[in-house]
Amino acid sequence: MKLSTLVFMLFSLFVSGCYDKHNQPLPKEFNDYSNCDIAELRRLCKEGCCDITSDMICVGRVTSSDRDGNFYRSLVVEDATGGVEVKLGMYGAATQYPVGLMVALHLKGTAVMVEDGVVKVGLPPRSHDSSPREMESQEVVDVHILRSSSVEVVTPVVLTPSLFDIALCGRLVRVENLHYEPIAEGEEHGYIHFVDNEGRSIFVYITPYSDFFGIEMPASPLSVQGVLYYNAVGMGLGEQFVIRPRFRDDISTLCCTF
Numbered sequence: 001m002k003l004s005t006l007v008f009m010l011f012s013l014f015v016s017g018c019y020d021k022h023n024q025p026l027p028k029e030f031n032d033y034s035n036c037d038i039a040e041l042r043r044l045c046k047e048g049c050c051d052i053t054s055d056m057i058c059v060g061r062v063t064s065s066d067r068d069g070n071f072y073r074s075l076v077v078e079d080a081t082g083g084v085e086v087k088l089g090m091y092g093a094a095t096q097y098p099v100g101l102m103v104a105l106h107l108k109g110t111a112v113m114v115e116d117g118v119v120k121v122g123l124p125p126r127s128h129d130s131s132p133r134e135m136e137s138q139e140v141v142d143v144h145i146l147r148s149s150s151v152e153v154v155t156p157v158v159l160t161p162s163l164f165d166i167a168l169c170g171r172l173v174r175v176e177n178l179h180y181e182p183i184a185e186g187e188e189h190g191y192i193h194f195v196d197n198e199g200r201s202i203f204v205y206i207t208p209y210s211d212f213f214g215i216e217m218p219a220s221p222l223s224v225q226g227v228l229y230y231n232a233v234g235m236g237l238g239e240q241f242v243i244r245p246r247f248r249d250d251i252s253t254l255c256c257t258f
Helices: 003-018 036-044 138-144 184-188
Strands: 057-062 074-079 083-089 101-106 113-116 117-123 145-151 157-159 172-180 189-196 199-207 222-232 239-244
Touching: 036 057, 036 083, 036 113, 036 117, 057 083, 083 145, 083 222, 113 199, 117 222, 138 145, 199 222
Parallel strands: 083 117, 157 172, 199 239
Antiparallel strands: 057 074, 057 101, 074 083, 101 145, 113 117, 172 189, 172 222, 189 199, 222 239
């Protein structure tokens, strides 16, 4: 064997051995890679913040996007049992984690807690805090989120307000035949009020920092989709179910595209 060939082979083995496994895309299908689901995470943290010390891995698809600014430094991932919000602590999630991308969440070393009705994942809280904190850097994020090469259309769960439930928080949902019913004080803080044909309320949250804050609501029946939360909306109304849309097109007079 020529010396040059031998050197090349040894160099190739060295490079492949040093390659960071966390940057390698997983196979298109890696459902068998999962050893827990999001419903199990919700059960684990029902008593409060819970540190994950075992090799728990959830597999799901990305359903959120920070492209239009209504999601901030976070990523929502959904499997067949629920949705979870990961506290990234970084911008530009839509570029690395597009909607529909399959990812594996490596949870060892993280903490989980239900906040605003949603299971949230981050680093364990500091001693003076009680909830998971952001992951702080790309290096930390890469340890806990593995990307695949599989991107597929994600389909929201179609619901009516009467079917809302805390267990559904974190899921991508769609509600149709809603009518805009303004509440003057609420819209200053980003909460928009709708009612269905039975007069049941649903709130939509659009942060003042998003690209579509202040959009005009038509009088015709609307279809609204986004991630479901349960949180205080102010105005003396207490906690309510709230849909957080990802894009301007998530609020539409037509059947939305996703």
